[in-house]
Amino acid sequence: MRASSGSINPQLREWILATARAGHGVPEVLKLLKDAGYPPAQCRSAVAEVLKIPLSSINANTPSGRRTRAPVAPRTIVDGREVRVSAGMEAPIVRVLDGLLDKGECAALIDAARPRLDRAMTVAEDGKHQVDERRTSAGMFFKLGETPLVRTIEQRLATLLDVPVEHGEGLQVLHYLPGQEYEPHYDWFDPTQPGFAAVTARGGQRIASVVMYLNTPEEGGGTGFPNVGLTVTALAGSAVYFAYEGGDTSSLHAGLPVVRGEKWIATKWLRERPLR
């Protein structure tokens, strides 16, 4: 979702400015707006925009939904397997997870997804799914718990990250060919966009992502975090987990172009609340 401005009504803008100038702090301004009946997400984005403060600094203080727990190095035993935490950073919160999936699971996911591939979509400003030039891969979604394998993987992630399965969106599988990529983007929804209320009505905001690599591209195809100069190598069975509660802008990331070979991933997006 792209940024836009000028969506706040002039009276509200004036009121926020006047109230802040009168000496009321941000929490007080937010509380007054909420008491007046404005939806909390809308209050936060309006206050951030009018007072020109980062939205993340407001969200961080707002008691919201569930958070994920980052896996702890060096390893976690989950579902009878050893998942190794081979690298991590804190801003943004990133963990590289080796051995999350085994070869058979990767192959079975690819086989189940292949006949259902379609041009991947992104979420448009109005909350609808759209074909997007920034994302040239082909993809498909499994429904939550659709197959025994999907259920196994969802449960494994839930245990690993300490967040119930119901907070997950359906698993998405993406397939990239040489030259295909997913340009830099945030996975969280921008609260200043008109579609925000619609996409977050069930489940609330996204809080974390897990991108699981189902094969190893011959060259290219890693996941890049351009704001912090990090590239995670796409290696079959490994994954990258990253969290961005409060709309962390350092979580900007991209599926880098595949140079040779192909790339298959499965992505799990997690929400702050159950999706049903």
Ligand SMILES: O=C(O)CCC(=O)C(=O)O
């Ligand atoms: O392809 C990748 O490495 C990243 C995919 C991604 O960012 C997403 O599916 O949201």
Ligand SMILES: [Fe+2]
């Ligand atoms: Fe993403």
